[in-house]
Amino acid sequence: xxxxxxxAEWVASALEGVDAAAIEAMTEVPPSPDMGDLSxxxxxxxxxxxxxxxxxxxxxxKALPSHPAFARTTAAAGYLNVFYDKRAFAETxxxxxxxxxxxxxxxSIGAGKTIVIxxxxxxxxxPFHVGHLRSTVIGNALYRIHRFLGYDCVGINHLGDWGTQFxxxxxxxxxxxxxxxxxxxxIEELMRLYVKFHxxxxxxxxxxxxxxxxxxxxxxxxxxxxxxxxxxxxxxxKEFNRIYNxxxxxxxxxxxxxxxxxxxxxxxxxxxxxxxxxxxxGAYLVRLDAYNMAPALILKKDGATLYHTRDIAxxxxxxxxxxxxxxxxxxxxAQNLHFQQWFKVISLMGCDWADRLxxxxxxxxxxxxxxxxxxxxxxxxxxELLRQAIDKTRDIIDSKNPSLENKDEVAxxxxxxxxxxxxxxxxxxxxxxxxxxxxxxxxxxxGPYVQYTYARARSVLRKAGVADGAAGAGFDPSLLENAEAQxxxxxxxxxxxxxRLAMEKLxxxxxxxxxxxxxxxxxxxxxxxxILVEDAALxxxxxxxxxxxCGVLRIGLGLIGLQAPEQI
Ligand code: ARG
Numbered sequence: 100x101x102x103x104x105x106x107a108e109w110v111a112s113a114l115e116g117v118d119a120a121a122i123e124a125m126t127e128v129p130p131s132p133d134m135g136d137l138s139x140x141x142x143x144x145x146x147x148x149x150x151x152x153x154x155x156x157x158x159x160x161k162a163l164p165s166h167p168a169f170a171r172t173t174a175a176a177g178y179l180n181v182f183y184d185k186r187a188f189a190e191t192x193x194x195x196x197x198x199x200x201x202x203x204x205x206x207s208i209g210a211g212k213t214i215v216i217x218x219x220x221x222x223x224x225x226p227f228h229v230g231h232l233r234s235t236v237i238g239n240a241l242y243r244i245h246r247f248l249g250y251d252c253v254g255i256n257h258l259g260d261w262g263t264q265f266x267x268x269x270x271x272x273x274x275x276x277x278x279x280x281x282x283x284x285x286i287e288e289l290m291r292l293y294v295k296f297h298x299x300x301x302x303x304x305x306x307x308x309x310x311x312x313x314x315x316x317x318x319x320x321x322x323x324x325x326x327x328x329x330x331x332x333x334x335x336x337k338e339f340n341r342i343y344n345x346x347x348x349x350x351x352x353x354x355x356x357x358x359x360x361x362x363x364x365x366x367x368x369x370x371x372x373x374x375x376x377x378x379x380x381g382a383y384l385v386r387l388d389a390y391n392m393a394p395a396l397i398l399k400k401d402g403a404t405l406y407h408t409r410d411i412a413x414x415x416x417x418x419x420x421x422x423x424x425x426x427x428x429x430x431x432x433a434q435n436l437h438f439q440q441w442f443k444v445i446s447l448m449g450c451d452w453a454d455r456l457x458x459x460x461x462x463x464x465x466x467x468x469x470x471x472x473x474x475x476x477x478x479x480x481x482x483e484l485l486r487q488a489i490d491k492t493r494d495i496i497d498s499k500n501p502s503l504e505n506k507d508e509v510a511x512x513x514x515x516x517x518x519x520x521x522x523x524x525x526x527x528x529x530x531x532x533x534x535x536x537x538x539x540x541x542x543x544x545x546g547p548y549v550q551y552t553y554a555r556a557r558s559v560l561r562k563a564g565v566a567d568g569a570a571g572a573g574f575d576p577s578l579l580e581n582a583e584a585q586x587x588x589x590x591x592x593x594x595x596x597x598x599r600l601a602m603e604k605l606x607x608x609x610x611x612x613x614x615x616x617x618x619x620x621x622x623x624x625x626x627x628x629x630i631l632v633e634d635a636a637l638x639x640x641x642x643x644x645x646x647x648x649c650g651v652l653r654i655g656l657g658l659i660g661l662q663a664p665e666q667i
Pocket of ligand 1: 217219220221222257258259410428429430
């Protein structure tokens with residue numbers, strides 16, 4: 100299956116003093132198929148072998164014995180080009196995919212290792228905004244990808260459920276709040292109170308003192324403030340859960356910032372002991388001037404803890420609890436400095452695992468082109484965004500396939516999938532724009548395009564009566580030597596590498612982009628090569644390819660958190 104390593108073994112066997120691993124690392128996929136399926140840039144060997152690249156290529160081409168997987172080689176411009184034996188390639192790839200089934204591309208590189216994934220992490224009583232959506236979607240994909248590669252994954256929703264804002268909220272609620280209104284209005288009503296606090300506090304700065312006092316009470320475990328805080332949290336969580344349900348996302352732990360409340364004293368002590376803590380006008384901080392960073396604030400002058408304090412406590416706790424191999428934090432790049440600062444503090448504390456903390460940052464989503472029916476808070480906006488996607492998809496389905504049975508469910512899978520896919524369609528660090536035209540374009544580079552390709556291929560299998568059975572049990576691979584079939588096979592063959600790469604780079608877009616490539620190559624095949632033909636052997640071979648393609652698309656969609664509807 101792994102043609103690169105097969106070729107490397109082969110080439111290495113004809114060379115002295117160069118091992119297969121080194122050859123494999125040098126091997127490339129040429130830009131066009133007439134330059135071979137794989138090629139070895141021989142200039143990378145000239146120093147070791149003390150020969151000119153073209154001479155190496157020519158000698159290799161001559162010396163290499165015949166090989167069942169490779170039909171021929173050429174030497175051109177210092178490259179050794181290797182051409183697959185098309186029949187053998189079709190056979191190896193299809194057998195590998197069909198045999199592995201749901202596990203094609205899975206691995207055990209993570210066996211015995213744990214990754215902690217801190218993602219989504221919205222703030223209580225504040226909007227679940229589009230940045231949280233992106234964190235949720237990227238974190239969820241990374242979770243699935245790591246799990247597929249054998250890691251033990253711990254997904255943590257590090258809820259922003261602690262901090263001075265709760266003092267403000269309690270103050271506002273006590274002054275202007277009403278129980279029923281909060282129950283009915285949810286986060287929006289909490290937001291209204293919070294905003295009112297800020298407006299009123301401009302004229303009455305003593306409100307700020309009151310808020311601080313409430314937060315200090317809360318940190319000390321005062322009953323009344325705790326009860327209110329719990330209630331705010333419940334109300335917010337109900338709304339967040341609606342979004343998680345739409346997305347099909349779950350967490351292993353909801354230990355938010357408040358969870359570390361009783362663990363922060365020890366952190367402060369440890370920082371003191373290690374001589375890292377410095378007093379500054381009554382507040383405490385860790386200076387990071389030597390690293391060209393602003394100090395990390397640990398305690399305010401009223402003793403309240405901060406975002407940094409809680410992240411440090413959480414990291415120490417997670418390390419102790421999960422002994423992680425890596426701990427990743429998925430947030431907007433605007434938090435870059437925050438993470439750099441406290442990662443540095445952890446390393447200054449002498450934790451030799453500090454380099455296992457990784458900030459997985461991503462760019463902004465520009466929602467300017469989206470019109471919302473309400474002028475309300477962002478929470479509504481986000482849920483509305485998902486609902487709009489579902490409604491619009493439903494309209495498309497109504498016109499494309501009016502007799503589809505479970506329209507609502509399919510509209511949800513495709514509508515939500517469209518938004519998710521858009522979030523994952525490019526390198527995460529890039530800002531992304533949002534236009535309904537692109538997001539829902541069934542012909543473009545979109546989630547619906549991949550899902551639609553899948554559904555179409557599945558319908559061919561159903562028509563052939565092999566949708567659930569084992570097609571490909573006995574196909575003639577020599578009937579898949581044409582360029583369109585070979586291109587699909589190549590895309591399928593590289594899928595496992597892409598999964599690995601997505602894991603290494605913490606970049607789910609590697610998989611989404613690859614799904615587009617698979618779907619595009621499949622659609623070319625589908626147009627050029629009729630599948631349900633009379634000729635039984637040809638039909639069986641093409642069906643085997645369709646079935647393998649469906650299997651891989653389904654796995655890939657699952658890895659990035661999308662569903663694979665049978666019909667659209
Ligand atoms: N609640 C934060 C926010 O909304 C994100 C938290 C990210 N995770 C962390 N451990 N700091 O911006």
